[in-house]
Amino acid sequence: MSYHEAPAIAASDAPRLDQDDRPTLRFVTCGSVDDGKSTLVGRLLYDSKTLLDDQLDALASESRTVGTTGGDLDFALLVDGLQAEREQGITIDVAYRFFATPLRRFIVADTPGHAQYTRNMATGASNADLAVVLVDARKGVISQTRRHSHILSLLGVRHVVLAVNKMDLIGFDGGRFAAITAEYLTLAGQLGISQVQCIPVVAPDGDNIVAASTRMPWYSGPTVTAYLESVDVSGDISQRPFRLPVQWVNRPHADFRGFCGRIASGTIRAGDAVAVQPSGRQTQVARILTPGGERDRAAAGESVTLTLTDEIDVSRGDVLTAGSTPQISDQLAAHLVWFDDQAMVASRRYVLKCGTASIGAVITSLEHRISIDTMAQESGTTLDANQIGQVHLRLDRPLVFEAYRDDRDMGSFILIDPISHRTAAAGMIDLSLSRATNIHRHRLAVDKSVRARLKQQRPCVLWFTGFSGAGKSTIADLVDRRLAELGRHAALLDGDNLRHGINRDLGFSSAERMENVRRVAEIAALFVDAGMIALVALISPFRSERALARQRVETNEFIEIHVATPLAECERRDPKGLYRKARAGELTGFTGIDDPYEAPQAPEISIDTSELSSEAACERIIRYLRDNHYL
Amino acid sequence: MARYGRVITMLDVPATAEPAFPGTVDDKPSRATASHLRRLEAESIHILRETAAEFRKPVMLYSIGKDSSVLLHLAMKAFHPGRPPFPMLHVDTTWKFREMIAFRDMRARELGLDLIVHTNNDGLSQGIDPFTHGSARYTDVMKTQALRQALDLHGFDAAIGGARRDEEKSRAKERIFSHRSAAHRWDPKNQRPELWSLYNTMLAPGESMRVFPLSNWTELDVWDYILLEDIPIVPLYLAAPRPVVERDGALIMVDDERMPLRSNEEPRWRSVRFRTLGCYPLTGATTSTAATLPEIVREMMASRTSERQGRMIDRDSPASMERKKAEGYF
Numbered sequence: 001m002s003y004h005e006a007p008a009i010a011a012s013d014a015p016r017l018d019q020d021d022r023p024t025l026r027f028v029t030c031g032s033v034d035d036g037k038s039t040l041v042g043r044l045l046y047d048s049k050t051l052l053d054d055q056l057d058a059l060a061s062e063s064r065t066v067g068t069t070g071g072d073l074d075f076a077l078l079v080d081g082l083q084a085e086r087e088q089g090i091t092i093d094v095a096y097r098f099f100a101t102p103l104r105r106f107i108v109a110d111t112p113g114h115a116q117y118t119r120n121m122a123t124g125a126s127n128a129d130l131a132v133v134l135v136d137a138r139k140g141v142i143s144q145t146r147r148h149s150h151i152l153s154l155l156g157v158r159h160v161v162l163a164v165n166k167m168d169l170i171g172f173d174g175g176r177f178a179a180i181t182a183e184y185l186t187l188a189g190q191l192g193i194s195q196v197q198c199i200p201v202v203a204p205d206g207d208n209i210v211a212a213s214t215r216m217p218w219y220s221g222p223t224v225t226a227y228l229e230s231v232d233v234s235g236d237i238s239q240r241p242f243r244l245p246v247q248w249v250n251r252p253h254a255d256f257r258g259f260c261g262r263i264a265s266g267t268i269r270a271g272d273a274v275a276v277q278p279s280g281r282q283t284q285v286a287r288i289l290t291p292g293g294e295r296d297r298a299a300a301g302e303s304v305t306l307t308l309t310d311e312i313d314v315s316r317g318d319v320l321t322a323g324s325t326p327q328i329s330d331q332l333a334a335h336l337v338w339f340d341d342q343a344m345v346a347s348r349r350y351v352l353k354c355g356t357a358s359i360g361a362v363i364t365s366l367e368h369r370i371s372i373d374t375m376a377q378e379s380g381t382t383l384d385a386n387q388i389g390q391v392h393l394r395l396d397r398p399l400v401f402e403a404y405r406d407d408r409d410m411g412s413f414i415l416i417d418p419i420s421h422r423t424a425a426a427g428m429i430d431l432s433l434s435r436a437t438n439i440h441r442h443r444l445a446v447d448k449s450v451r452a453r454l455k456q457q458r459p460c461v462l463w464f465t466g467f468s469g470a471g472k473s474t475i476a477d478l479v480d481r482r483l484a485e486l487g488r489h490a491a492l493l494d495g496d497n498l499r500h501g502i503n504r505d506l507g508f509s510s511a512e513r514m515e516n517v518r519r520v521a522e523i524a525a526l527f528v529d530a531g532m533i534a535l536v537a538l539i540s541p542f543r544s545e546r547a548l549a550r551q552r553v554e555t556n557e558f559i560e561i562h563v564a565t566p567l568a569e570c571e572r573r574d575p576k577g578l579y580r581k582a583r584a585g586e587l588t589g590f591t592g593i594d595d596p597y598e599a600p601q602a603p604e605i606s607i608d609t610s611e612l613s614s615e616a617a618c619e620r621i622i623r624y625l626r627d628n629h630y631l
Numbered sequence: 632m633a634r635y636g637r638v639i640t641m642l643d644v645p646a647t648a649e650p651a652f653p654g655t656v657d658d659k660p661s662r663a664t665a666s667h668l669r670r671l672e673a674e675s676i677h678i679l680r681e682t683a684a685e686f687r688k689p690v691m692l693y694s695i696g697k698d699s700s701v702l703l704h705l706a707m708k709a710f711h712p713g714r715p716p717f718p719m720l721h722v723d724t725t726w727k728f729r730e731m732i733a734f735r736d737m738r739a740r741e742l743g744l745d746l747i748v749h750t751n752n753d754g755l756s757q758g759i760d761p762f763t764h765g766s767a768r769y770t771d772v773m774k775t776q777a778l779r780q781a782l783d784l785h786g787f788d789a790a791i792g793g794a795r796r797d798e799e800k801s802r803a804k805e806r807i808f809s810h811r812s813a814a815h816r817w818d819p820k821n822q823r824p825e826l827w828s829l830y831n832t833m834l835a836p837g838e839s840m841r842v843f844p845l846s847n848w849t850e851l852d853v854w855d856y857i858l859l860e861d862i863p864i865v866p867l868y869l870a871a872p873r874p875v876v877e878r879d880g881a882l883i884m885v886d887d888e889r890m891p892l893r894s895n896e897e898p899r900w901r902s903v904r905f906r907t908l909g910c911y912p913l914t915g916a917t918t919s920t921a922a923t924l925p926e927i928v929r930e931m932m933a934s935r936t937s938e939r940q941g942r943m944i945d946r947d948s949p950a951s952m953e954r955k956k957a958e959g960y961f
Contacts, residue, residue, distance in 0.1 A: 053935040095803040126826035252713030303676035421833040
C-alpha cells in the first residue's frame with residue numbers, strides 16, 4: 001500500500017456546520033520508553049488523514065535517513081519533533097496533536113515514558129478526559145505502568161484504554177493478552193480507575209487501531225479509534241455551584257467596573273445573588289458580557305465579564321460564588337507530585353498558585369510518601385523528583401477552593417520555588433485542615449477610608465529596598481521627619497529595630513529571612529488599614545517577597561523605592577563593618593557578597609545615593625507623594 | 632525610510648458610550664452555536680487576560696497575517712469595553728507585501744491601536760536582503776535579531792504571538808507560556824511543566840515569556856473563526872490575478888522592483904492566493920480561484936498540503952524551526 005492511500009476515516013465530506021459541534025475528547029498517551037506511544041499517535045494521525053502530502057513526503061524521506069524501522073514509515077518521527085528526540089529515538093517532552101474523525105475531535109498529549117520526565121506525563125494528564133496506557137506485550141505491567149496509572153488516578157483520569165502493543169512479537173498469543181489484562185484490572189481496581197478497555201494492538205501496522213485486526217480473530221472488542229469515538233466521559237461541571245475566580249478587573253472608565261474570568265463551575269444569570277470570597281460580601285450580578293455579546297446566562301468554561309450591582313471591593317484572586325459557600329482555609333491537606341530536582345523540604349516557602357490566587361505557602365509536614373510499586377504509604381521527610389506524597393500546607397492567607405475530586409479547576413494548584421522560579425510540584429487538594437470556612441473577616445464600622453479622611457492623607461507603604469549600607473534607613477528617617485513636619489501620620493519600620501522585637505526569634509537562613517519580610521509586610525498592611533503611611537527599610541533581597549508585600553495592600557498603596565546605591569559604594573561606606581566581616585568569611589549569607597539581590601524591575605522610585613544626597617532623595621520622595629495625591 | 636522605527640500611537644477613537652462587541656454574532660444564528668470555536672475562544676481569552684494580569688509590560692506581536700488578525704480580534708474581546716492593556720509590535724523586515732503594510736496601517740487607524748513598528752536598522756544599513764544573503768541569514772538578522780532588539784529596547788517581559796501547535800513539529804512541543812532566558816533563548820529540554828490552566832509566570836531579571844493563546848487552534852479553526860466572526864484579513868489571502876514567477880518549485884509574487892529576476896524568469900499574471908504571509912520573496916503562492924472566505928474554507932478542506940509548504944525558511948535545514956526558535960525567533 002502506498003502511503004498516500006491511508007484508510008479513509010477522514011471527515012472531509014461531512015457538512016461543515018455539524019462538524020463545529022463535534023465534541024472534543026482530550027486524551028493522553030502514556031507508557032514506558034519504547035512501548036510505542038509515539039508510533040501509536042503517529043498512526044492515528046496517519047489513519048485519520050490528518051497528514052498532508054508534503055508532510056508524508058517529509059516523513060518518508062526522514063524514515064529512510066533517521067528512522068528506526070528499516071525504511072518503512074517510522075510514525076514516531078511525526079511526533080518526536082525535537083532534535084534531541086530524533087537523535088536518541090525517545091520522547092522528551094509533551095507534544096500536543098490534533099485530529100478528527102466524523103464523530104469527534106481529538107487533542108492528544110503524547111507524553112514521555114522515561115521516568116526522568118514523569119512531570120511531563122503529569123502535565124499531559126492534567127487536562128485529559130481519558131488515557132491510553134501502552135504496555136509492551138513481552139513485558140506486561142511494569143513499574144512505569146504502575147507509576148503512570150497512579151498519577152492518572154491522582155489527577156482524576158477515570159477512563160483508561162490499555163493498549164497491549166507488539167502483539168506480533170508474542171505470536172498474537174491471546175492467553176498472554178488475557179493475563180496482562182487481568183493484572184492491569186487488579187491495579188486499576190486498587191487505584192479507583194473505574195473504566196478500563198483493554199485492546200491488543202500492533203501500532204506500526206495499524207492492527208486494531210482503526211481497522212479490526214485479522215491476525216487476532218480471538219479479540220472481538222472495539223478498535224482504539226472506535227472506542228475513543230464512543231466513550232462517554234461527560235461529567236457535567238455546569239451542574240455544580242457557580243464559581244468564578246476573578247482574573248482581571250476591567251475598569252476602562254469611571255462608569256464601568258467589570259470582573260473578568262473563566263467560569264470554573266456552574267451557571268450564572270443576570271440578577272443572581274453572588275458572594276465575593278473570601279470576604280463573604282453579598283451582591284447581585286447586573287450584567288453578563290461574553291465574547292458573543294451581552295447575555296442573560298453563562299456557564300462553566302466560558303470566559304466572561306460580570307458587572308455587579310454594588311460598588312464593592314473585588315480583586316484578582318477573589319472568587320465570585322453562588323449557591324453553597326466554597327471551602328475557605330489557610331490550612332490544607334493535599335497530594336503532591338514532586339517535579340523539582342531539588343527535593344521537597346518541609347518549612348521552605350513556596351508560592352502556591354490556585355486559580356487566579358498566588359499565596360505564600362509552607363509545607364508544614366509530609367504525612368506520607370506513596371510507593372509506586374506497592375501503593376503502600378511510607379513515612380519520610382522529603383520528596384524527590386517524581387515522587388508522590390500527601391502533605392499539610394499552611395498559607396499566608398485563606399484560599400477559596402474545592403476538593404480536587406469535586407472540581408478540578410478549584411482544587412488544583414502548582415507550587416513555585418520563589419528563588420529559582422521553577423514549578424516545584426503539582427498539587428491536588430484533599431481537604432481543609434481548619435474550620436476557617438465559616439470565619440469571615442470581621443467587618444469593622446470604622447474602616448480605612450474613614451481613618452484616612454480623619455488624617456487627611458492617603459495611606460500607603462513606602463518600601464525601601466537595597467543593599468546594606470545603601471542609605472535606606474537614613475532616607476526613611478528623613479522622610480519620616482518631613483512627614484511629621486507636614487502634620488502627617490507615619491510609622492517607620494526599620495529592619496534592624498524589628499529584629500530586636502517581633503522578629504527576635506528569626507535568624508538569617510533564606511526561610512527565616514522570608515518570614516522576616518512576611519511579618520514586616522503584615523505589620524505595614526495593618527498600619528495602612530489604620531490610615532497611616534508606613535515606611536519600611538529592609539534589604540528584602542527577593543523580588544517575589546516584595547511582590548507578596550505589594551499584594552498585601554491594594555493597588556496604588558505600595559510604593560517601592562529602590563535605593564540603588566552600587567554595591568562597591570555600599571562596601572566602601574560599610575557603616576556597620578559588615579562587609580569587612582563578610583569578606584573575611586566571618587559572616588555568611590550576606591546579600592551582595594555570597595547571597596543574591598534581585599533589583600526591582602519597575603520600582604516607583606529609584607535613588608542612587610552616590611549621585612544624590614539623602615536630603616535631595618527625601619525631597620524627591622515627598623514630591624512623588626504630592627504629585628500622586630498621597631499628601 | 633522615515634517609516635521605520637517609528638512609533639505610531641493612535642489612542643483616540645470616537646467616544647461612543649459603549650461600542651458593541653467586535654463581530655457580534657447575533658445576526659448569524661446558524662453559526663452562533665459553533666461550540667468548538669467558542670471553547671477555543673474562551674481558552675484564548677483566558678490566556679490573554681492572564682498575561683495582562685501577571686506581567687509588568689506585555690506586548691502583542693502583530694505580523695498582519697490571519698493568525699495575528701484572529702489574535703487581535705480576541706484581544707479586543709478579552710478587554711471589552713476597555714482597550715487591550717498592551718501595545719502591538721510589528722517587526723518590519725521592509726520586505727513585507729505592500730498590501731500587508733497598507734492593511735496594518737488601516738487596522739491600526741480603525742481600532743485605535745497603540746502600534747510600535749520596529750526594523751533592524753543595523754541590518755538595513757548593511758543592506759541585508761533575502762536574495763544576496765540567503766533566507767537563513769536574512770531571517771536571522773531581519774526577524775530574529777530585530778525582534779530581540781525591539782523586546783530589549785522597550786523592556787517587554789511578555790510577548791504574545793499567534794503560533795499554533797499544528798504548524799510544525801517543534802511548535803507542537805511548545806508550552807502556552809514559553810520561558811525565555813535573558814538571552815531570549817528557548818531550551819526545549821527544560822520547559823516548565825504546564826498543568827491544568829495554571830501558568831507559572833515568574834521571571835528573573837531580563838528573562839521573558841512568549842505566550843501563545845492560539846496553541847490549541849488548527850489552521851482550519853482559524854479560517855472557520857474568521858468566517859464566523861467576519862474578521863478583516865489582508866486581501867492577499869483571496870485569489871486574484873497577480874504577477875508571479877516560478878522559482879525553486881514555488882510561485883513567488885513580484886511585489887516591487889527590488890526583486891532581481893533571473894534570466895529565464897518573466898513575471899506572469901496568474902490567479903493565486905496565499906495560505907501564509909511572510910516576506911514576499913520567501914512566501915510561495917498557491918494557484919487558486921477561491922476569492923471569498925467560504926471558498927477558501929472549502930478549498931482548505933480539500934487541500935492535501937500543509938500551510939507551511941509555502942514557507943521557504945522552514946526548509947533551510949532539518950529542524951530549522953527548532954533552531955530558529957531556540958535563538959529567539961517566534
